[in-house]
Amino acid sequence: MSAILEVRDLRTQFDTLDGVVRAVDGVSFDLARGETLGIVGESGCGKSVTALSILRLIPPETGRIAAGSSIRFEGEELTGLSEQEMKRLRGHRISMIFQEPMTSLNPVLTVGTQIAENVTRHLGLPKKAALARAVEMLDLVRIADPGRRVYEYPHQLSGGMRQRVMIAMALSCDPQVLIADEPTTALDVTVQAQILDLMLELKEKTGTAIVLITHDLGVVAETTQRVVVMYAGRKVEEAPVEALFDNPLHPYTRGLMRAIPRLDVEADAAGTRPRLQEIPGLVPLLTRPIIGCAFAARCELATDRCRTTPPPFVDAGGGHIVACWEAKP
Amino acid sequence: MTAYIVRRLFATLPVMAVVALFVFFLLRFAPGDPAAIIAGDDATAESIAAVRAKLGLDRPVVEQFLLWLWGLMQGDMGVSIFSNLPVTRLIAQRLEPTVALTLSTLFVALALAIPAGVLAAWKARKLVDRIVMGFAVLGFAMPVFVLAYILVYIFAVLPMRTDWWPLPGLPVQGYRPIAEGLWPFVESLILPSVALGITYMALIARITRASMLEVLQQDYIRTANAKGLATDRVLLLHALKNAAVPIVTVIGIGIALLISGVVITETVFNIPGLGRLTVDAVLKRDYPIVQGLILVFAAAKVLVNLLIDISYAFLDPRIRY
Numbered sequence A: 001m002s003a004i005l006e007v008r009d010l011r012t013q014f015d016t017l018d019g020v021v022r023a024v025d026g027v028s029f030d031l032a033r034g035e036t037l038g039i040v041g042e043s044g045c046g047k048s049v050t051a052l053s054i055l056r057l058i059p060p061e062t063g064r065i066a067a068g069s070s071i072r073f074e075g076e077e078l079t080g081l082s083e084q085e086m087k088r089l090r091g092h093r094i095s096m097i098f099q100e101p102m103t104s105l106n107p108v109l110t111v112g113t114q115i116a117e118n119v120t121r122h123l124g125l126p127k128k129a130a131l132a133r134a135v136e137m138l139d140l141v142r143i144a145d146p147g148r149r150v151y152e153y154p155h156q157l158s159g160g161m162r163q164r165v166m167i168a169m170a171l172s173c174d175p176q177v178l179i180a181d182e183p184t185t186a187l188d189v190t191v192q193a194q195i196l197d198l199m200l201e202l203k204e205k206t207g208t209a210i211v212l213i214t215h216d217l218g219v220v221a222e223t224t225q226r227v228v229v230m231y232a233g234r235k236v237e238e239a240p241v242e243a244l245f246d247n248p249l250h251p252y253t254r255g256l257m258r259a260i261p262r263l264d265v266e267a268d269a270a271g272t273r274p275r276l277q278e279i280p281g282l283v284p285l286l287t288r289p290i291i292g293c294a295f296a297a298r299c300e301l302a303t304d305r306c307r308t309t310p311p312p313f314v315d316a317g318g319g320h321i322v323a324c325w326e327a328k329p
Numbered sequence B: 001m002t003a004y005i006v007r008r009l010f011a012t013l014p015v016m017a018v019v020a021l022f023v024f025f026l027l028r029f030a031p032g033d034p035a036a037i038i039a040g041d042d043a044t045a046e047s048i049a050a051v052r053a054k055l056g057l058d059r060p061v062v063e064q065f066l067l068w069l070w071g072l073m074q075g076d077m078g079v080s081i082f083s084n085l086p087v088t089r090l091i092a093q094r095l096e097p098t099v100a101l102t103l104s105t106l107f108v109a110l111a112l113a114i115p116a117g118v119l120a121a122w123k124a125r126k127l128v129d130r131i132v133m134g135f136a137v138l139g140f141a142m143p144v145f146v147l148a149y150i151l152v153y154i155f156a157v158l159p160m161r162t163d164w165w166p167l168p169g170l171p172v173q174g175y176r177p178i179a180e181g182l183w184p185f186v187e188s189l190i191l192p193s194v195a196l197g198i199t200y201m202a203l204i205a206r207i208t209r210a211s212m213l214e215v216l217q218q219d220y221i222r223t224a225n226a227k228g229l230a231t232d233r234v235l236l237l238h239a240l241k242n243a244a245v246p247i248v249t250v251i252g253i254g255i256a257l258l259i260s261g262v263v264i265t266e267t268v269f270n271i272p273g274l275g276r277l278t279v280d281a282v283l284k285r286d287y288p289i290v291q292g293l294i295l296v297f298a299a300a301k302v303l304v305n306l307l308i309d310i311s312y313a314f315l316d317p318r319i320r321y
């Protein structure tokens, strides 16, 4: 089955007072139809910028997708499309959900209006039919009493409900691809699980492919089929989810795994679980070109070669690839 | 909501009472004596005293105040010291030009300033923005009377004196009631409205830009863009509605500015409205007229404030009363 979304050598840069920030620096991945792909990495590694780049929502005053980057959606190159053509894709064929349900909905418009306008815009439904569709979508994301809720404003809803509204909005035009940028990070744990379950369930129904961005490996393990691990704007490892957890190859991925809180480890007498092991060191500055492996400065295994020559991707078989000189596939 | 409006309307009564009190006593303590003005330059002390007695100005101030207040409650603002005409009638006669001028100024100012501000915010730091903000700074710095005379020169003096001047002439004197036809009416209001509105326009364009710039940074605007909505919908619905509360607040404050500008504008363009009436009455110390006018202006401001407060509830569902 061919990929619905193919990202090749994506480079996105921002002009700042400190120089050019290479927020995404040569990332490639594919998304198959109906697949759930996870993108993980620490804060600031370029996950959100990758997502925004796909929809071409990088603020043009300061940022740009560098020449040579390629984003293909159903075989069509997005980097060359006009803004008008992109507007027809956004919210229709590729949708996005954001991290902050509290601020991502417009406070002065009813949730019904915000869902319906998407439907009107892309499917050409008249107002009334669009509102009916909004009610239907709210019902689908299991908001009780949707006929009344459509007339409510975001401040009348809880965080979890707002994120459901975001999902309803994103799915209202049956998109082929849904990009969810940390959709549950801002929610409390029980609500997180409900929202993730809901997304997966709807995915089964609609066949929408999902790019799930998160820094939570637990979420990745439960929901995705394949995972891309990012570090400092680059992809460092990619694997089917079982392979990644059974056999993480990149020292950075291993570091991330050590940082997962483990529920199966008994709490000690003081009631605390063993402290999470954080990866020592800091993320490199993205304003300077990184020579060699981006992770070298924080890596226990790093050699001189790591610091001078960027590691190529090595194939460990079964779709598991890693960019590391020292990894032993 | 209705309960709120009724409550607010009642709350205006004490405000108006305080205004009435202040107006009355401040005027009495201001220098100048209407009796002396009426009696003329070569009047004797006795003739002035006679005039004062005739006008009732010799009675205790408190008594004068209570009499006036009693009249007010029955809708009677007293009579002009000089013309003996009822103040309510004098004000009613002059109301139309002023209301027309104020409304047309408001309309012109809002119709130009809000789109300009939105455009400037959308194209922030680009050329359009620089041009709009340049005009705004200029407009804000320009005193009404200076601009008024410049306009008179461009649209009246030059078209009359030269034959190479391309711009058409516009009326710069007087006012044509709407009863005389729509175009003469509109034509007579163009220059005064521009002169009066420019400061106001500058103010609103600036606040619109500032408020929009802040809103355009918000997450929900990114969401709107991620839905592929048309730019005008993002700007004019998603952004402007959120930016509206500060804009409306400034519109309200600006109406106070307009009311003081009316006095100057009516004088320059010779419009027989309340502004002119005010100037004439103040110069002659015609207390009843001045008192009546200030009450009318105060009532207008109170009413505008009320309208602004009510509009908040429509603009932002989070505001409840």
Ligand SMILES: Nc1ncnc2c1ncn2[C@@H]1O[C@H](COP(=O)(O)OP(=O)(O)OP(=O)(O)O)[C@@H](O)[C@H]1O
Binding pocket: A014, A015, A016, A021, A022, A023, A041, A042, A043, A044, A045, A046, A047, A048, A049, A050, A059, A062, A063, A215, A286
């Ligand atoms: N508009 C911008 N201007 C300048 N730099 C930016 C801009 N947006 C993002 N960056 C930079 O790009 C880098 C990647 O940011 P990004 O938001 O993609 O991180 P992330 O992986 O999503 O992190 P998080 O987990 O915190 O959301 C960061 O260093 C950030 O400072």
Ligand SMILES: [Mg+2]
Binding pocket: A047, A048, A049, A181, A182
């Ligand atoms: Mg992010």
